[in-house]
Amino acid sequence: MPTSMVEYEHASAEVRAVYDDIMTTRKTDWINNFWKALANDPITLKRTWESIKQIMAPGSLDPLTKELLYIAVSVSNQCPYCIASHTASARKKGMTDAMFHELMAIVGMANETNRLSAGYQVPIDAQFM
Amino acid sequence: MPTSMVEYEHASAEVRAVYDDIMTTRKTDWINNFWKALANDPITLKRTWESIKQIMAPGSLDPLTKELLYIAVSVSNQCPYCIASHTASARKKGMTDAMFHELMAIVGMANETNRLSAGYQVPIDAQFM
Amino acid sequence: MPTSMVEYEHASAEVRAVYDDIMTTRKTDWINNFWKALANDPITLKRTWESIKQIMAPGSLDPLTKELLYIAVSVSNQCPYCIASHTASARKKGMTDAMFHELMAIVGMANETNRLSAGYQVPIDAQFM
Amino acid sequence: MPTSMVEYEHASAEVRAVYDDIMTTRKTDWINNFWKALANDPITLKRTWESIKQIMAPGSLDPLTKELLYIAVSVSNQCPYCIASHTASARKKGMTDAMFHELMAIVGMANETNRLSAGYQVPIDAQFM
Amino acid sequence: MPTSMVEYEHASAEVRAVYDDIMTTRKTDWINNFWKALANDPITLKRTWESIKQIMAPGSLDPLTKELLYIAVSVSNQCPYCIASHTASARKKGMTDAMFHELMAIVGMANETNRLSAGYQVPIDAQFM
Amino acid sequence: MPTSMVEYEHASAEVRAVYDDIMTTRKTDWINNFWKALANDPITLKRTWESIKQIMAPGSLDPLTKELLYIAVSVSNQCPYCIASHTASARKKGMTDAMFHELMAIVGMANETNRLSAGYQVPIDAQFM
Numbered sequence: 001m002p003t004s005m006v007e008y009e010h011a012s013a014e015v016r017a018v019y020d021d022i023m024t025t026r027k028t029d030w031i032n033n034f035w036k037a038l039a040n041d042p043i044t045l046k047r048t049w050e051s052i053k054q055i056m057a058p059g060s061l062d063p064l065t066k067e068l069l070y071i072a073v074s075v076s077n078q079c080p081y082c083i084a085s086h087t088a089s090a091r092k093k094g095m096t097d098a099m100f101h102e103l104m105a106i107v108g109m110a111n112e113t114n115r116l117s118a119g120y121q122v123p124i125d126a127q128f129m
Numbered sequence: 130m131p132t133s134m135v136e137y138e139h140a141s142a143e144v145r146a147v148y149d150d151i152m153t154t155r156k157t158d159w160i161n162n163f164w165k166a167l168a169n170d171p172i173t174l175k176r177t178w179e180s181i182k183q184i185m186a187p188g189s190l191d192p193l194t195k196e197l198l199y200i201a202v203s204v205s206n207q208c209p210y211c212i213a214s215h216t217a218s219a220r221k222k223g224m225t226d227a228m229f230h231e232l233m234a235i236v237g238m239a240n241e242t243n244r245l246s247a248g249y250q251v252p253i254d255a256q257f258m
Numbered sequence: 259m260p261t262s263m264v265e266y267e268h269a270s271a272e273v274r275a276v277y278d279d280i281m282t283t284r285k286t287d288w289i290n291n292f293w294k295a296l297a298n299d300p301i302t303l304k305r306t307w308e309s310i311k312q313i314m315a316p317g318s319l320d321p322l323t324k325e326l327l328y329i330a331v332s333v334s335n336q337c338p339y340c341i342a343s344h345t346a347s348a349r350k351k352g353m354t355d356a357m358f359h360e361l362m363a364i365v366g367m368a369n370e371t372n373r374l375s376a377g378y379q380v381p382i383d384a385q386f387m
Numbered sequence: 388m389p390t391s392m393v394e395y396e397h398a399s400a401e402v403r404a405v406y407d408d409i410m411t412t413r414k415t416d417w418i419n420n421f422w423k424a425l426a427n428d429p430i431t432l433k434r435t436w437e438s439i440k441q442i443m444a445p446g447s448l449d450p451l452t453k454e455l456l457y458i459a460v461s462v463s464n465q466c467p468y469c470i471a472s473h474t475a476s477a478r479k480k481g482m483t484d485a486m487f488h489e490l491m492a493i494v495g496m497a498n499e500t501n502r503l504s505a506g507y508q509v510p511i512d513a514q515f516m
Numbered sequence: 517m518p519t520s521m522v523e524y525e526h527a528s529a530e531v532r533a534v535y536d537d538i539m540t541t542r543k544t545d546w547i548n549n550f551w552k553a554l555a556n557d558p559i560t561l562k563r564t565w566e567s568i569k570q571i572m573a574p575g576s577l578d579p580l581t582k583e584l585l586y587i588a589v590s591v592s593n594q595c596p597y598c599i600a601s602h603t604a605s606a607r608k609k610g611m612t613d614a615m616f617h618e619l620m621a622i623v624g625m626a627n628e629t630n631r632l633s634a635g636y637q638v639p640i641d642a643q644f645m
Numbered sequence: 646m647p648t649s650m651v652e653y654e655h656a657s658a659e660v661r662a663v664y665d666d667i668m669t670t671r672k673t674d675w676i677n678n679f680w681k682a683l684a685n686d687p688i689t690l691k692r693t694w695e696s697i698k699q700i701m702a703p704g705s706l707d708p709l710t711k712e713l714l715y716i717a718v719s720v721s722n723q724c725p726y727c728i729a730s731h732t733a734s735a736r737k738k739g740m741t742d743a744m745f746h747e748l749m750a751i752v753g754m755a756n757e758t759n760r761l762s763a764g765y766q767v768p769i770d771a772q773f774m
Binding site: 213 | 329333336345370373377
């Protein structure tokens with residue numbers, strides 16, 4: 001059976017603290033199922049959220065670029081939940097249709113050339129070492 | 130045995146035309162092994178190059194962002210050649226150490242949460258549909 | 259169209275013999291869809307069941323550990339059917355919530371560090387060779 | 388440390404019987420490293436060889452087509468050993484350069500469209516159900 | 517939210533031209549969702565279709581073999597849409613039940629031995645280099 | 646070019662603190678390349694080490710079982726570095742040859758049945774939901 005979702009009203013203080021931080025950080029008033037599932041294991045919930053919060057914060061790469069990278073990985077891995085949730089996040093952060101189309105084209109092509117290089121057993125050029 | 134590399138001096142006119150376009154487009158004076166391997170099949174060489182040229186051209190996403198996305202996919206797929214070549218390309222287009230570190234952190238984390246969502250069998254939120 | 263399921267009452271003697279052995283070995287009175295689908299190809303049904311039976315039997319590793327390993331692979335591969343069925347089997351063999359949470363944490367982290375080692379192009383230490 | 392290879396002269400009678408069957412079936416006079424590594428676990432060696440022997444035998448699909456399929460999977464999975472060994476086997480069974488090039492083109496494209504369908508979250512058509 | 521499907525009656529002339537070519541080439545009177553989703557990006561629609569049309573045309577490998585290879589990749593990648601659509605295409609091109617069963621057996625076994633060779637860290641034989 | 650390794654003698658105090666904790670926790674006197682590569686990004690080094698330390702500590706699952714799970718994931722993902730390093734760690738924690746052989750058999754079989762369930766498009770049983 002799939003994991004039960006831990007709703008805010010039934011959550012422990014420890015879990016609520018994470019939920020509150022997620023909503024504050026993301027300027028939103030709801031928690032998506034990924035976190036409600038992880039909340040069954042408060043330690044993993046806390047560690048994962050703190051890691052995500054640190055990693056996805058603005059840095060040398062802007063938040064939208066970071067979401068696009070997240071989608072690229074999720075699509076390569078065929079993860080339906082992650083594709084749905086990060087596509088929604090990227091839209092919220094400004095991903096236009098044109099950006100999405102270019103993103104998909106790159107992800108598709110990279111998956112293609114990854115296999116061409118493997119199948120042709122291409123040796124790494126000295127210039128890249 | 131791995132594919133033999135088709136060097137410029139032994140290449141057909143058809144292959145040389147692609148090599149010339151690669152060097153002109155990329156403002157470089159050498160051809161990396163990926164293309165020299167594909168040149169054994171001139172049709173695939175031409176189609177792949179033309180697709181890459183179209184996809185990686187500046188658009189709604191800038192060329193450096195596109196290289197970062199290429200790396201994200203290649204790392205998720207464990208493709209040593211592609212990681213080496215696209216990391217080199219990204220450096221040439223301005224990827225700093227700080228950008229590379231953030232990129233790796235995102236790719237790692239996305240691969241982690243992709244599996245957490247699968248393992249916990251998280252249902253897609255209505256808000257994402 | 260998805261494969262039709264071969265129900266016990268319509269199965270050949272050859273298929274029934276495998277079904278009977280599955281139910282006896284697993285001390286259960288029903289056959290799950292994986293086997294009912296494979297039963298369309300009795301040769302693969304028989305070979306796969308005999309392999310599974312041999313591999314999952316108690317040995318140097320206990321049956322619950324074996325189920326946890328099965329889940330770890332299935333989650334990494336994003337296989338919804340296998341995640342659902344082996345999570346149920348592991349529960350039946352004694353997997354507690356705490357074990358499941360630790361399992362998920364490891365699977366997530368291993369998927370992350372697998373990519374960090376690839377992306378950073380880490381050379382294998384002499385000590386590991 | 389990588390697994391040590393079990394050479395014929397140091398192999399048990401049980402392992403030699405499998406080695407002999409491999410050489411007879413494949414009409415060859417040497418054993419490749421995959422089997423020499425598996426021979427550290429004679430049970431897995433025997434089960435794997437018998438499964439391979441059954442699966443790769445001529446059937447509704449001819450032996451060359453079967454090798455091409457093996458390569459397609461191995462390339463998608465980025466398995467260097469399997470790509471090298473099955474490409475060699477396919478060559479021996481008659482794979483021409485033209486066939487190899489078409490094979491690579493399909494494997495590359497399938498990996499691309501697999502991701503496009505995932506990224507665009509394409510619903511399965513009623514006609515395919 | 518998943519991509520909206522571009523129906524023929526609302527499609528631009530550019531998209532209709534691709535749809536018409538798909539239907540003519542495949543001797544069919546409908547367009548499956550993959551293309552209707554890609555049609556949101558007419559450039560990718562056109563490039564992908566032209567690549568597929570070139571790659572899947574009869575060559576050194578016959579069209580049915582090409583579909584089997586497509587399925588092998590799609591199954592290895594756990595892509596539900598691609599498995600459903602290419603299994604339907606292969607059936608239409610003559611894939612029998614026996615062929616499908618042999619295909620699945622090979623794909624399963626190749627995915628198994630790919631991991632055995634990785635896990636046992638098998639070095640590539642000199643004969644394969 | 647691959648990442649340069651940060652040796653202890655050239656490391657910052659921040660990095661040395663992590664290195665010291667790794668050596669103390671693991672009761673060892675050297676640092677393997679994975680950490681020396683990550684040390685180029687002290688933030689990721691620290692976060693990753695602290696996560697690993699928390700996750701791999703004894704809990705409901707014992708440390709050896711945790712290493713076996715790490716190997717299972719690394720083999721499924723075809724990650725040479727991770728396979729080499731975690732196989733070495735598992736040996737150190739007591740993995741016998743017999744355990745390793747059973748582990749490999751399960752990882753191989755799980756990768757096989759993951760694809761059989763996908764290719765046969767097996768619906769999840771109501772009992773597993």
